[in-house]
Amino acid sequence: MKGQRRLVTFIAGTATAGLAAVAWAVPQVSLLAACIACLAVLFSEEFASRVRDDVEASLTNVVMLVIIMVGGPSLAVVAAVGGVPSFIRRVTHMRVLRVSFNFGQFAVTALLTGLVFQWIATALDASFIGPAYLLAVVAASIAHSVSNHALVAGVVSIASSERFWGAFRSIGSSLVMQVPYVGIAVLAAVVMQAASPWALLLMAVPTLIARHGLLAFQRLDESYDRLVRGFVKTIEIKDLYTRGHSERVAELSVHVAEELGVPYDQRRLTRYAALLHDVGKVGVPLCIINKPGPLDDDEFGRMKQHPSIGAEILHDIDFLAPAIDIVRFHHERLDGGGYPHGVGGEELTDIVRIVTVVDAFDAMTSTRSYRRALPVTAAVEELRRCANTQFDPRMVEALARVVERIGWEPTTDFASAEHLHGHEIPVGTAEERLVGEPAGPAAPEGLA
Structure with missing residues (x-):
């Protein structure tokens, strides 16, 4: 009973933080950009792949990096709302808790990732695709992985007997995977800069290629x-x-x-x-x-x-x-x-x-x-x-x-x-x- 109360409290806190982040971000983005970003996140979540037991992996981290590079932290936070329909569709039990956590996790992670990117890019006076800019993208990708893993590890450690650091330890292999993801994200950002915001939908191509790799892992x-x-x-x-x-x-x-x-x-x-x-x-x-x-x-x-x-x-x-x-x-x-x-x-x-x-x-x-x-x-x-x-x-x-x-x-x-x-x-x-x-x-x- 005590563990259940702690779990509900943790999830409620995560969801509340997510709602606060969205409330802060909404006034700063245009309706058109928000719709496009939400569609991109929804698309990536709909093509999530099961990689272990009850854990599914999507390429939303790639999409979020592109959104952050193009529209900044506020657009990325609003884009987190795009994953909610997919969460609702996929969750079959403990729906309110799991959907609330997933939303809060997405929004909080997007905010932290965007702020890390913005801070480093501003501090280094980075120009688009220059070395300092790429460093900011890599740091943002690492921040996304760390914050995402920390929130998930928090839920796992409260809901089971596994210690937080034991649940968090698998982050090592995840950080290695950020290298190709950063490359895909930068390529998509270049295409968008050369075209228009609608070019974000071109993310379908590299996303599907990367997803094919996840599916191959799943089949193996x-x-x-x-x-x-x-x-x-x-x-x-x-x-x-x-x-x-x-x-x-x-x-x-x-x-x-x-x-x-x-x-x-x-x-x-x-x-x-x-x-x-x-x-x-x-x-x-x-x-x-x-x-x-x-x-x-x-x-x-x-x-x-x-x-x-x-x-x-x-x-x-x-x-x-x-x-x-x-x-x-x-x-x-x-x-x-x-x-x-x-x-x-x-x-x-x-x-x-x-x-x-x-x-x-x-x-x-x-x-x-x-x-x-x-x-x-x-x-x-x-x-x-x-x-x-x-x-x-x-x-x-x-x-x-x-x-x-x-x-x-x-x-x-x-x-x-x-x-x-x-x-x-x-x-x-x-x-x-x-x-x-x-x-x-x-x-x-x-x-x-």
């Missing part, structure tokens, strides 16, 4: 996702008893990463790695994977090789390279007593530690061929018992907070009865899963 991203899901489907077709396990581990791992303030790029890696952590099971015989009841020593030895097999499978897939260590080490322990490599301590990254904890938790709270699901509270206590030796206590406590907050429930659905070949699922504890494991705090490791 989607192809990566399909490839990963293809791997997951292969695992789940073979492994009757852990169907849905990879998806649950991925979902919960991302929640834990958010709880710990992990930035978006690393959360995305966490999701891919969690989805693929058991891909090596395709190299384990079916008679072992689908065996009802405990495994003997030899069978368990074969099963323990699946992290190494998974790492080998992913070895030559470039975009999955950062996930390989997570796949390779997801059954290792902090004290070095895990398998198959026996590494620990500093060799286990935070993402490895997250996936390891979540993997064990989901294995304990889902019904398997060798035992029924444990209650969530019992599984969390088991993880706490093994903290500092097997699991990172930070990850365990973050997981405990997450499952309590989102109301996570044990997974009791199971493959159909005929897959058990007449065997009953034992009502067992976590310890009963580990045939061949040393006694002591290794209990949750299991065969997840």
